[in-house]
Amino acid sequence: MKSKLIIRLFALSALAISQFSCTDLDVDIKSQHTEFPNTERAAEAILADVYAAYREALGRDHWMIQTLSADEAVSVAIGTDYYDGGRYREFHVHNWTADNGMLPSIWNAASTGITLANNAITLFGSDKEQFTAPARAIRAYYYFILMDNFGAVPLITGPIDAVPARTDRADICRFIESELLAVKDLLPTTVSVATYGKATKYMAEALLAKLYLNWNVYMTADVTNYTSSMPNEKLNAVVAMCDSIIASGQFNLTSHKFMEKFRPDNGYQVKDFIFAVPYDREKQQGMTYARFWIHRSGQNQFASLPQSVGGTFRVLPTYLDKFSLEGDERNASYIGGKQYYWSNYVEDKKRPFMIKTSKRGIDQDYKGADADMQFDWQLETTREITLRPDGAATLNAGNDQKGRSMGYRSIKFYMDVAVTSANQRNQSNDVPVFRYADILLMKAEAILRGATATNGQTAQSLVNEIRSYVNAPALTVAPSLQDVLDERAREFADESWRRNDLIRYGKFEDNWGFRSLYPAGMSEKFRRIFPVPTTVLNVNTHWQQNPGY
Numbered sequence: 001m002k003s004k005l006i007i008r009l010f011a012l013s014a015l016a017i018s019q020f021s022c023t024d025l026d027v028d029i030k031s032q033h034t035e036f037p038n039t040e041r042a043a044e045a046i047l048a049d050v051y052a053a054y055r056e057a058l059g060r061d062h063w064m065i066q067t068l069s070a071d072e073a074v075s076v077a078i079g080t081d082y083y084d085g086g087r088y089r090e091f092h093v094h095n096w097t098a099d100n101g102m103l104p105s106i107w108n109a110a111s112t113g114i115t116l117a118n119n120a121i122t123l124f125g126s127d128k129e130q131f132t133a134p135a136r137a138i139r140a141y142y143y144f145i146l147m148d149n150f151g152a153v154p155l156i157t158g159p160i161d162a163v164p165a166r167t168d169r170a171d172i173c174r175f176i177e178s179e180l181l182a183v184k185d186l187l188p189t190t191v192s193v194a195t196y197g198k199a200t201k202y203m204a205e206a207l208l209a210k211l212y213l214n215w216n217v218y219m220t221a222d223v224t225n226y227t228s229s230m231p232n233e234k235l236n237a238v239v240a241m242c243d244s245i246i247a248s249g250q251f252n253l254t255s256h257k258f259m260e261k262f263r264p265d266n267g268y269q270v271k272d273f274i275f276a277v278p279y280d281r282e283k284q285q286g287m288t289y290a291r292f293w294i295h296r297s298g299q300n301q302f303a304s305l306p307q308s309v310g311g312t313f314r315v316l317p318t319y320l321d322k323f324s325l326e327g328d329e330r331n332a333s334y335i336g337g338k339q340y341y342w343s344n345y346v347e348d349k350k351r352p353f354m355i356k357t358s359k360r361g362i363d364q365d366y367k368g369a370d371a372d373m374q375f376d377w378q379l380e381t382t383r384e385i386t387l388r389p390d391g392a393a394t395l396n397a398g399n400d401q402k403g404r405s406m407g408y409r410s411i412k413f414y415m416d417v418a419v420t421s422a423n424q425r426n427q428s429n430d431v432p433v434f435r436y437a438d439i440l441l442m443k444a445e446a447i448l449r450g451a452t453a454t455n456g457q458t459a460q461s462l463v464n465e466i467r468s469y470v471n472a473p474a475l476t477v478a479p480s481l482q483d484v485l486d487e488r489a490r491e492f493a494d495e496s497w498r499r500n501d502l503i504r505y506g507k508f509e510d511n512w513g514f515r516s517l518y519p520a521g522m523s524e525k526f527r528r529i530f531p532v533p534t535t536v537l538n539v540n541t542h543w544q545q546n547p548g549y
Contacts, residue, residue, distance in 0.1 A: 094521030314407025
């Protein structure tokens with residue numbers, strides 16, 4: 001067979017032959033396609049599936065896992081609703097196991113993306129670098145996801161007859177680096193609607209910068225031995241990648257106001273976005289963040305939504321405290337207190353958001369004679385989050401209005417008010433993976449950690465570029481590493497980077513929220529990577545589980 005494609009999935013169906021396999025060993029793979037991908041249009045059609053492979057995971061489970069395992073938010077149970085076998089609680093208190101029902105989503109989606117990329121690369125052939133380079137870059141991104149979350153993973157780059165052993169995390173890291181360095185100058189340098197959501201030179205450089213900033217994390221053979229004081233030999237490489245993106249002149253912070261960047265009508269026009277995953281409530285579904293943030297009784301607060309909302313996500317008070325800089329537009333990421341109707345992204349202070357309830361409806365423990373007398377009540381959320389007396393086992397805050405209203409809510413990825421019942425709560429908000437703001441803050445952090453400052457930029461000037469565009473007070477002294485971490489908290493809330501940041505800073509084991517319900521989680525450093533899902537190990541029986549699980 002001239003172009004045999006026996007690329008086997010290593011997700012749930014580890015030994016299932018992929019869709020491009022052929023049965024006639026004498027048939028050239030090119031003869032099976034009426035239009036072999038010799039044209040850009042044909043190649044784009046094949047690459048579309050590669051790019052889309054992680055869309056559903058990023059739109060829910062990936063976001064939930066990165067957010068709930070960090071100090072950003074907690075997902076509470078509302079009475080008997082949304083406990084869901086403890087899958088959300090486990091990430092908050094850090095006692096997840098390989099049986100958690102959300103972990104396979106990350107593994108399987110990234111693995112599928114790698115398989116599809118491998119198929120595309122083999123199909124294109126080695127002489128079509130303009131087609132294979134994007135596939136290799138996005139494959140490197142999927143390997144980054146697997147490595148960052150699970151450590152060692154199987155390294156598969158082409159046709160195989162059996163799934164190999166897992167490759168050490170450090171070697172996967174080096175592979176990602178080598179791939180991106182090999183292809184970055186072959187990738188498009190045009191930033192336009194035609195390249196939006198696709199691999200470009202700047203996407204590759206942003207991923208390299210992220211890889212280099214975490215290099216000492218990924219090079220530590222035993223994750224429990226990592227400390228934030230370990231030397232990082234790649235800090236100057238972080239700066240070099242950031243400088244290349246800055247020098248391109250293709251990106252800026254100011255094309256849109258901060259909150260405008262994350263609305264349902266965002267897209268290629270946002271010059272802060274280096275690489276984003278596009279979503280559309282009808283054609284590119286999977287993004288449902290607002291469903292979990294909107295108050296359980298707030299179905300009509302932003303529009304007359306056709307379906308109920310979950311309302312289980314609540315920002316932790318200690319994280320909310322970071323959003324307190326005077327004049328900072330990012331403070332609007334969260335809403336709390338007395339609630340009002342919203343229209344066209346603006347809170348209408350003349351229209352209090354009223355719901356019909358009773359004293360017992362507000363507080364289920366109220367026993368007065370007038371407990372069930374109905375009245376109109378302005379919904380009001382509180383900063384603090386308190387569990388029911390018997391709520392520790394499920395993180396139950398209660399299903400009365402008091403319980404439903406604990407905790408402020410994120411409106412950063414504003415609800416898509418044009419959603420219909422047929423859209424099943426899907427939003428059209430594109431999700432940025434790499435932003436120009438991240439480039440500036442990664443460079444600032446690298447300089448603070450010991451990299452050589454370049455182009456007259458200092459950690460202070462870089463942070464102040466961020467502060468300036470959101471109208472926050474400028475720093476008057478050089479920032480500390482903690483200052484940069486706090487700036488990242490304000491800038492990238494709800495963007496799935498907080499877990500990564502906390503691990504790099506050595507703060508993933510800190511105490512927050514309700515973590516005291518499982519005190520061991522604050523010393524179990526093996527949780528810096530997740531276990532390989534049980535469903536994956538069941539079909540890859542020659543693999544060993546990650547230590548500690």
